[in-house]
Amino acid sequence: MVKAVLVAAVSSGQGKTTITAALARKLVKLGQRVRVFKCGPDFIDPMLLERASGAPVRSLDLWMVGKDLCSQQLAQAATEADVILIEGVMGLYDGTPSSADLAREFGVPVLAVIDAGAMAQTAGALVHGLRDYGPVDMAGVIANRVASEGHAKMVASSLRDIPLFGTLPKQARSLPERHLGLVLPGEVNDIDQLLDDLAGELVFDTAAWDKLPPVRIEAMPAPLPPPLLAGKTIAIARDAAFMFLYPANLDILRAMGATLKFFSPLADETVPAEADAVYLPGGYPELHAEQLSQAHNWTASIRAAHAAGMPILAECGGMMALAETLADQSGAIWEMAGLLPGAVAMQPRLAGLGSQGLPTPQGVLRGHTFHYSKLATGLAPAAYTIKHPSAIQGEAWYRAGSLSASYFHAYFASNPAASAALFMKGV
Structure with a gap:
């Protein structure tokens, strides 16, 4: 049994990677053993998430990786960690299979990231739509680019029965990007300071988080591949x-x-x-x-x-x-x-x-x-x-x-x- 969530959003550009990295670093600083996974094909985000969590980051994808290997990787991580964070890809229901499909396959609840920078009470409608369309088990919400404590309260009240786990204010400095995505962590001189700053700025309700029930992830032992490259x-x-x-x-x-x-x-x-x-x-x-x-x-x-x-x-x-x-x-x-x-x-x-x-x-x-x-x-x-x-x-x-x-x-x-x-x- 392990506490696990799939970090998802309505689309790309909402701040999933930033929130996942900030949450991973925050939980590590709170003494938790954290393992992070990334949905879908990706090379760059896993490098940043590995830096944030201090542990290897692997890919999960029901088509490319396959259900069996996904379950084996999750089950192994469950024996090594207190928390598993899975960053989704694009929007929650985008792709075939989607991040929502993966969450449902392994019984992992969804943590919705919303960009609240240009909304307030509409956040509730957005999150309830994300939950009910599938549906998926919605664990809670982290609101990104929140302007003030009052703004956070408006967002929280709109969510009704869904808890607001945390808020991250508008960032004076964001994770740098280039044409294929984020700049590699090794190219950012003060990347650890940037991650520490994001973790420090993340206002996080540990009491609400602690109420999140654990997930049971089981897998059959993986068969050994044939030694086709022995001696090579x-x-x-x-x-x-x-x-x-x-x-x-x-x-x-x-x-x-x-x-x-x-x-x-x-x-x-x-x-x-x-x-x-x-x-x-x-x-x-x-x-x-x-x-x-x-x-x-x-x-x-x-x-x-x-x-x-x-x-x-x-x-x-x-x-x-x-x-x-x-x-x-x-x-x-x-x-x-x-x-x-x-x-x-x-x-x-x-x-x-x-x-x-x-x-x-x-x-x-x-x-x-x-x-x-x-x-x-x-x-x-x-x-x-x-x-x-x-x-x-x-x-x-x-x-x-x-x-x-x-x-x-x-x-x-x-x-x-x-x-x-x-x-x-x-x-």
Whole structure:
């Protein structure tokens, strides 16, 4: 049994991440062991929430991650924590499946975040609509951007039978953002002070919170994946340009017997000599294109690995770094490694978003896409992903020798056999 809530809102932009981070840090300061999860495909919010809570943050998604692994992760966290916070994605009922679907699946009540900056008593109508539309079990409310104590009282009275757990005033300083979302925590010099300030500004009713009943989360033991990568060493790029990868991907690679060796292309490190395969995850190569273009040792080593037929998986930012050129947001064009024919250019608008699945001989490998760049190439795609739930054509999947490249981010645990095949010769 553990106290658990799913932090949700009517839409994006209401302050879910800010409130979840502030609440996590607040509860930690009150001596609670806190575990945070993030609904849906996301790399950046979990980094901030991990910093706020001091514990690893994993993804929950009934389609991409699957019900069984979601329940296993929640059950494990329940044995380690006093409180589980699950940050929803977009609005409470958005998506197929939605955050509301996940809350109902595991019996987790919803904590609604409302932006009260331009409303007062209407807050009650909004929250009751969120509760009754599904319906969902509404645990309580945290009101964001509250102007005064009087404003908070008006909001609280409008909620009727739903408790107001807390309020956060209008913030003089918010969490910094860029085109893919929040700025990475490691890039904000005083991020811990900012999180402490948010926690300090969060007016929180501990008595109301303490009345929240605990949730029982049970799961069947997880079966061990087959040791398909036993004896294999996978070199994984990890630095400020390549950091968008699911921790669960690393877990499943290790569980299948792989040894993981990390290296930094930005630091001009070469592909490790002991590597049997290379994994280039997504990230922000567009912010570091000049530095990558001058990393001659890295470039020479990845070209040599490719020439030798070493399996290379490049996802999104990893693929961008292996094109011939990359045009950054200013329009400057930089030479990249050139394993994949074509040019990548940043776009002013979102170029791809959503859950997708890649058909493979081992079955569908699930994941997602989210990017602001486009690849112009004469290379014909070897396959396409399928968008979920529309089932229409999604991202192109390219093969160039031993290189597999796409804007698609795979969630390896959704199909371990298909994931292992990406790192094996002749598969």
